[in-house]
Amino acid sequence: MARRAGAPEVxxxxxxxxxxxxxxxxxxxxxIETDAGLDRMLPPIEPPDTDVVIKEKNIFQVNINxxxxxxxxxxxxxxxxxxxxxxxxxxxxxxGTCTYCKGRRNAESSDNPSKAIxxxxxxxxxxxxxxxxxxxxxxxxxxxxRNREAQRLFGRDFTDMEAEYLNPETSSSVKxxxxxxxxxxxxxxxxxxxxxxxxxxx
Amino acid sequence: xxxxxKKKDGDLPAVSTASLPDIVFMLLFFFMTVTVMKDSTLKVxxxxxxxxxxxxxxxxxxxIYIYVGKPTSxxxxxxxxxxxxxxxxxxxxxxxxxxxxxxxxxxxxxxxQNVLTTALKVDKNANMGLISDIKQELRKVNAxxxxxxxxxxxxxxxxxx
Numbered sequence: 001m002a003r004r005a006g007a008p009e010v011x012x013x014x015x016x017x018x019x020x021x022x023x024x025x026x027x028x029x030x031x032i033e034t035d036a037g038l039d040r041m042l043p044p045i046e047p048p049d050t051d052v053v054i055k056e057k058n059i060f061q062v063n064i065n066x067x068x069x070x071x072x073x074x075x076x077x078x079x080x081x082x083x084x085x086x087x088x089x090x091x092x093x094x095x096g097t098c099t100y101c102k103g104r105r106n107a108e109s110s111d112n113p114s115k116a117i118x119x120x121x122x123x124x125x126x127x128x129x130x131x132x133x134x135x136x137x138x139x140x141x142x143x144x145x146r147n148r149e150a151q152r153l154f155g156r157d158f159t160d161m162e163a164e165y166l167n168p169e170t171s172s173s174v175k176x177x178x179x180x181x182x183x184x185x186x187x188x189x190x191x192x193x194x195x196x197x198x199x200x201x202x
Numbered sequence: 203x204x205x206x207x208k209k210k211d212g213d214l215p216a217v218s219t220a221s222l223p224d225i226v227f228m229l230l231f232f233f234m235t236v237t238v239m240k241d242s243t244l245k246v247x248x249x250x251x252x253x254x255x256x257x258x259x260x261x262x263x264x265x266i267y268i269y270v271g272k273p274t275s276x277x278x279x280x281x282x283x284x285x286x287x288x289x290x291x292x293x294x295x296x297x298x299x300x301x302x303x304x305x306x307x308x309x310x311x312x313x314x315q316n317v318l319t320t321a322l323k324v325d326k327n328a329n330m331g332l333i334s335d336i337k338q339e340l341r342k343v344n345a346x347x348x349x350x351x352x353x354x355x356x357x358x359x360x361x362x363x
Contacts, residue, residue: 041347044346045341130361136357
């Protein structure tokens with residue numbers, strides 16, 4: 001039996017054109033998402049059963065008015081110096097129970113990082129951008145202090161460790177190891193940032 | 203010497219383009235896999251503020267988005283120029299936020315319902331009053347984990363407008 005030649009070959013010359021067309025379509029529609037931001041926890045709505053008594057000196061009051069001016073601990077401060085001021089407050093260690101604090105141990109300021117609370121209050125007419133800047137500076141103050149301790153204990157930045165811990169691609173064995181370290185640093189400087197309800201007056 | 207001279211006489215050989223489709227396909231697959239189709243069109247201006255201490259928002263299936271901002275010029279005539287809340291594809295009042303969160307939460311898988319994050323994508327020129335209302339609503343439905351979505355950058359750039 002005479003064998004016929006196989007089916008004639010399909011011309012694949014235009015495949016590149018088709019692929020290019022698709023490529024350009026996806027190139028144009030792609031938006032590499034920029035989903036990063038400041039993580040915060042809101043306070044639960046029901047008030048705690050027992051009233052907690054907090055000493056005045058353990059609270060760092062930050063007020064933002066509608067013009068974006070800042071009142072921190074009853075002083076008008078510039079946004080740029082807020083981070084340093086918050087760090088000084090958190091790192092103070094007034095009652096001497098904090099062994100790792102490097103602050104001035106001012107008796108008028110916070111006793112211990114675990115007791116220190118930053119309270120943020122804003123006006124209804126405050127610009128969102130300003131609010132985020134203040135939030136950023138306060139979170140930055142915590143991160144700077146945590147980084148310092150993480151460098152001392154583990155020779156690595158805290159933010160770096162946390163990012164790796166939260167990354168879903170990290171293997172679970174590494175995660176378990178990091179979890180302990182992250183937890184330990186978080187306990188040294190627990191993030192106590194309270195967001196009071198906005199003031200309606202003025 | 204003649205050994206080398208011999209080759210010179212012909213034309214330059216044409217570069218083979220046979221592997222071009224392969225390369226293009228490789229790029230194509232890359233873009234196909236990283237593409238995220240937008241699920242809602244923005245009806246509000248949404249210039250996010252900058253922040254430097256950000257954390258990445260992993261796992262998109264656990265996130266509920268709320269957009270806030272001034273309606274775009276197309277909608278300005280109907281909805282005015284005051285910042286508004288956009289939920290999915292429509293404008294909403296602050297009181298509707300709670301219901302929206304509950305609705306979205308019910309759509310997610312059971313095991314994810316307790317670990318949801320609410321991403322607030324707020325225009326940097328919006329006022330805090332509206333945000334406070336949203337926060338209050340979120341607290342009412344116990345959606346306490348929020349993420350103020352921002353761009354990476356110097357936070358002090360938010361101040362100049």
